[in-house]
Amino acid sequence: MSRLAHDRYCDEIAHQLGRLRSVVTSGADLSATVPTCPDWSLEQLVRHTGGALRWVELLVRTRAEKEIGLSEVPGGTGPEATGDAAALDAWLAESGEAVVAALREAGPDAVVWAWSGINTAGFWARRMTHEITVHRADATLAAGLPYEVAPEVAADAVDEWLEIVQFVQRALPDDSASELRGRDRRTLHLHATDTAPELNAEWVIELTEDGVVWRRGHEKATVALRGPLTSVLLAFYRRLPLDAPGLEVRGERELLEFWLERATFG
Numbered sequence: 001m002s003r004l005a006h007d008r009y010c011d012e013i014a015h016q017l018g019r020l021r022s023v024v025t026s027g028a029d030l031s032a033t034v035p036t037c038p039d040w041s042l043e044q045l046v047r048h049t050g051g052a053l054r055w056v057e058l059l060v061r062t063r064a065e066k067e068i069g070l071s072e073v074p075g076g077t078g079p080e081a082t083g084d085a086a087a088l089d090a091w092l093a094e095s096g097e098a099v100v101a102a103l104r105e106a107g108p109d110a111v112v113w114a115w116s117g118i119n120t121a122g123f124w125a126r127r128m129t130h131e132i133t134v135h136r137a138d139a140t141l142a143a144g145l146p147y148e149v150a151p152e153v154a155a156d157a158v159d160e161w162l163e164i165v166q167f168v169q170r171a172l173p174d175d176s177a178s179e180l181r182g183r184d185r186r187t188l189h190l191h192a193t194d195t196a197p198e199l200n201a202e203w204v205i206e207l208t209e210d211g212v213v214w215r216r217g218h219e220k221a222t223v224a225l226r227g228p229l230t231s232v233l234l235a236f237y238r239r240l241p242l243d244a245p246g247l248e249v250r251g252e253r254e255l256l257e258f259w260l261e262r263a264t265f266g
Contacts, residue, residue, distance in 0.1 A: 003126060012129045012153055013103070020046070025085055032143075034139070042143065053132070058072075068113075109121070130161075137237075165177055179262050181212075188204075202216060223250065236260075
């Protein structure tokens with residue numbers, strides 16, 4: 001189990017943003033509701049994503065020692081005109097170029113405020129990689145376009161999501177994630193069926209009394225979610241239903257649904 005290199009995260013942010021821009025310029029209806037984020041239209045989703053990139057760029061570039069409010073981010077809300085795909089695309093391009101440049105210049109070890117307590121630019125490179133990877137899935141699903149992601153990126157996104165669950169359990173004891181505990185050590189198994197063995201794209205998650213414990217590997221579990229890695233990732237992020245083509249649930253489906261209902265932050 002290992003994270004990607006800092007430069008790879010920077011490359012992936014640029015790549016994912018390019019793919020998101022292609023959705024914006026595809027002729028998709030920007031006013032359409034995003035099925036996986038029903039409170040947002042496609043344009044609102046894109047503005048949220050670009051605004052997050054600009055916020056992180058400001059944090060990293062200034063080596064922020066404390067949180068910066070979103071209202072303080074220059075250009076953080078996007079172009080004034082709504083429904084203008086060209087303006088939205090240009091704003092996204094500028095946002096991506098700026099955050100990638102700031103992250104590359106800082107390097108992974110630069111000290112920067114972060115909500116996670118991992119106060120480095122490297123944290124933000126990883127977090128933004130997966131933020132845009134998953135929100136690009138939201139956008140492509142809304143536009144009815146195909147979606148794919150590199151296996152090593154998808155696997156790292158699952159790792160990071162599990163680390164976030166653990167962080168929330170430690171830092172926010174009143175969050176719904178606190179219910180993901182269990183004295184009977186119930187277990188979940190995620191199993192990608194289409195990846196090379198060396199990627200080890202399988203996860204075992206234990207719901208212990210002290211909180212979630214997880215590891216990569218193949219073990220018998222209370223419930224297993226099997227399928228192509230991209231589909232497993234999107235189902236785990238609640239972007240695909242468990243009955244989506246190619247996915248298979250074996251064992252106590254109710255436990256997996258219990259997890260998905262409570263790991264809802266982010």
